[in-house]
Amino acid sequence: MSDAIRYERVGDIAVLTAQNPPVNALGLDVRRGLLAGFERAETEGAKAVLIYGDGRTYFAGADIREFGKPMQAPSFADLCTRIEASPLIVVSALHGTALGGGLEVALSSHYRIAVPSAKMGLPEVHLGILPGAGGTQRLPRVAGVGMALDMITTGRPIGAAKALENGIIDRVVEGEPREIGLAYTQELLEAGAPRRAVCDLPAPKGVDFDAMHVALLKKGRGQLSPATALRAVQAACEADSFEAGLRRERELFMELMNSDQRLGMIHAFFSERAVSKLPELKGVAPRVxxxxxxxxxxxxxxxxxxxxxxxxxxxxxxxxxxxxxxxxxxxxxxxxxxxxxxxxxxxxxxxxxxxxxxxxxxxxxxxxxxxxxxxxxxxxxxxxxxxxxxxxxxxxxxxxxxxxxxxxxxxxxxxxxxxxxxxxxxxxxxxxxxxxxxxxxxxxxxxxxxxxxxxxxxxxxxxxxxxxGVCDGFIGNRILAAYRACADHMILDGASPYQIDAAMTAFGFAMGPFAVADLAGLDIGWAARKRLAPTRDARERVPSFPDKLCEDGHFGQKTGKGYYVYEAGKRGGTPNPDVPGLIDANRAELGLTPRVFTDAEITRRYMCAMVNEAAKVVGEGIARRPLDVDMTLLFGYGFPRYHGGPLKWADIVGLDDILADINTYAKGDDFFWQPAPLLQQLVADGRCFDDLNKEAS
Missing domain, CATH: 3.40.50.720 (NAD(P)-binding Rossmann-like Domain)
Known part of the structure; x- marks a missing residue:
């Protein structure tokens, strides 16, 4: 037996106690311990198995130290299949949280009891994946497709009362998990209760999966994991057998595991936890x-x-x-x-x-x-x-x-x-x-x-x-100024604010930069431009059309007009018909002939400007680590989480290609498109931004 699982017999009941603090994560030792516990219980003549967690929780999920590494046997999926197939009655007693693989283990048990404060959920979509150990097949069978889809596609946990109401657990009792679990298991044995494997339940009734798939992609602004998880639930309804549904779940799980979005969301998950952990603050007490x-x-x-x-x-x-x-x-x-x-x-x-x-x-x-x-x-x-x-x-x-x-x-x-x-x-x-x-x-x-x-x-x-650190705009607004300047340059050269906004929402932003400017107030940028004007380099391309809007008293949503026109009672705005004329006048003033931009070119230039400035911010020490930039853009500027942040996105698409594009753009404007020294050095060394994160950890 593994030290992570304690085995004992209480009469006819084999008790498997998880002992892997602080959250009883389902690491390799826990999985092996559970497997060995079942084999021993079946060999020694037990009639039932009770699974519960010592300490503050049942299994709270996977061991994050295993993320991104090959799964060692037994896998979650094989373990859950083995638990469900046991000839003994299997009961899980839940307290704390049963999340991800934890809930999948509970669903593989034949009966489930929980304390009132317990919470359970399948949050895998937040990591860019889906439940891969039968969660998409078993949960719809016990809770119905509607409830299962809500839990799986949102990743939101639910409480014990709601879980009971929806058939996910069988009983809610106040008390210690060991005691209520033993009492319930003994009651089941005395009543001659049968094994009740979820895999033997009939397939659930389906819904309009195609329409929901479209809606999920729209709601998630292109995030794949919720929509892909829906297809796994669809397999629970439509596959020829439970085993076929499990195979389809595994196929879809591997598609997401091999996706760039999974890389981005795993990076965001770890970075969110690492960003406030600064070595220099270790042992430093804050003031009262x-x-x-x-x-x-x-x-x-x-x-x-x-x-x-x-x-x-x-x-x-x-x-x-x-x-x-x-x-x-x-x-x-x-x-x-x-x-x-x-x-x-x-x-x-x-x-x-x-x-x-x-x-x-x-x-x-x-x-x-x-x-x-x-x-x-x-x-x-x-x-x-x-x-x-x-x-x-x-x-x-x-x-x-x-x-x-x-x-x-x-x-x-x-x-x-x-x-x-x-x-x-x-x-x-x-x-x-x-x-x-x-x-x-x-x-x-x-x-x-x-x-x-x-x-x-x-x-x-x-x-x-x-x-x-201290600089004009700090991390976020300094980078914002650069990619907004890039957007303004593209408008001078032929793009429109509305095409740029559409391209960036297609990339995954909730709003494009000009809609965001309207929301924040155009007067903010106007004040910044006036403040910086005395020290501005003569080579800098500065458009006048944003200032013209402000001079006319149009500051965006708060005045009812900016790049868009806003009407009371209506959500969002419509393009301001005065803006194209202001842009045309600005182009004529500068002697510019507009050209056509593709959405792909808009996105690439915009992102290259963001990455290049972010690399300067890190290189100068304003941000200590690339992940500091990524978390700033994720939580303050609406950067799509599934891309991981601008510097993680850059690692994924390739720093050498980004640098090559910046050098190409510099042929048209060598003042704005000055490659960041850090970016040049990383490419020369064959390294990436994440290497710097690892060095700083």
Whole structure:
């Protein structure tokens, strides 16, 4: 027997206890232990087998250390088939989570009991694959096709009550999993209950799989795993036998295993967990964080305050007038009402947060005792410096002074205080209580425990926190500026904003760059262009058509018109008929003759610009690792998860081909298309971006 599985006999019941902390992952030792346990139980004359997990959970899924490696025998699929085929009655007692292979083992058991708090699901689509050990064949047989498709194609887990309601488990009982499992198994033996293998159940009734396949591809913006998983469920309904369905599931599983999307999603899975683990923070204790101040109650500040309140922090919101403070309170309450509606907080919690945890103020003295303050005021250096000068005067020693600036130099902001070591950038993304990304911008003199506190705050708020150095735009907005410039150049040369948006949504983005600009507000980019104009290189191609829109008062969705026209009550916008004329005038002014762009060329140029700038960001140390860039673009800029991030995408398509394309584009514009030195070095060395991730881990 493996040490990962403990075998014991309790009367006629062989008890197999998983002992593979912390989550009883179904690694090789666990699989071998289960197999050996069944062989021993059958040899020694047991009448039933009970499977449960020691510690905090049943099998929570596969062992992530085995991801991407050849599966050693016994495989999940073979193990599940062996469990189901046992002549003994097999019972699984579930607590904690039964996810992926864990739920597949449970479904291979003949009976299932769970504690009320147990959760179960098949999240494989989030890794770019599908359940490959019979999950797509067994779950539809016990729960029906509708429920099975919902669980398999979304990857969302469900609770024990819903699982019972849908026939996935047979009983829900409060208690210790071992005790309730033994009692249930003994009850089954005394009642003479039969073996009840799911494979012997009739095939479930099908649905319109073709229509659902189209809908899943559209909903997933091209992600293959949910739509492919649907085809596996279809096999459960239509295959000649259960075994034929299993063979079809395996074929589809291997298709996804060999796909680029699986590579991208596995990279995203591991990178999401690695991004906030910085070697320099090991052993560094963050500062105490109980009370937080927020300056500026607009959309961003209200969102930051909302996120902080929901995480359990007390918040003081500072505005300059009573009217502005009241408006800020209204925005925060609106956000929190949304949390009530979604079931995240109760009505009583809403009342407590808005009347006890939140304080409104109009004087800086109200921030005297906060542990950390974030300013979310107008993006202007002189305004920021005024705010930080006042914070320096009133905040207690050791309080952290943070700026939510999107672009501005944190070092310059810190220099106007007497405590630059306490200053940090905390760049949230709007709406801040919804968006997952937090850029933690570390200035030259920022103390290491202040950095640790920034990451601790991100964890409290449920954010994906990424470390950034100081430069214009930090990681995300600097890269954004480059690929937006590339898009503007293509428009000058003949493409349209709407063709570019369509090409990028086909690539997998939820919105194209010009629709995104309308959503964010065209005035943001306009302000940045005016700020950078005095230092702009004369060789830079800067279009005037975006400025013309802003000069006419068209800032996108908030004004009802930008690149698109927005009508009240209608979702999305329609192309603004004034835009082509502005573009034509800009081209005529520059003496440019437009040419035709294919969607493929648009996508390639756009992505090459993104990758090239990202490589510069990593090469300069603004981002420590390529995965930092990937997570920034995934969680802050809508990059399709199944591509893994721009630098993972680059690894997959080939760095040598990307560099060759950049060199070709440089023949037309050698100022914009300057190859990143890091990209050139990696190609010369025959290496890739992921090699740098491994070196940094």
């Amino acid at each position: 964080l109980a009370e937080m101040g927020v300056i500026g109650g607009g959309t961003m500040g209200a969102g930051i305050a909302t996120a902080a309140l929901l995480s359990g922090l007390k918040v003081t919101m500072l505005e300059m007038t009573d009217a502005a403070a009241a408006a800020a309170q209204g925005r925060i309450e609106g956000n929190l009402k949304g949390a009530v509606k979604r079931g995240k907080i109760s009505a009583d919690q809403f009342t407590a947060l808005t009347t006890q945890a939140l304080t409104l103020a109009t004087d800086y003295s109200a921030l005297a005792q906060v542990d950390l303050v974030v300013e979310a005021v107008f993006e202007d250096m002189s305004v920021k410096k005024t705010v930080f000068t006042q914070l320096d005067a009133v905040c207690k020693p050791g309080a952290i002074l943070a700026s939510n600036t999107s672009y501005l130099d944190i070092n310059e902001i810190a220099a106007c205080t007497s405590r630059p070591e306490d200053v940090i950038g905390l760049h949230f993304f709007s709406p801040a209580h919804v968006m997952k990304l937090l850029e933690v911008v570390v200035a030259d003199k920022t103390a290491i425990d202040v950095v640790a506190t920034g990451f601790a705050l991100g964890k409290m708020l449920g954010k994906i926190s990424v470390r950034s």
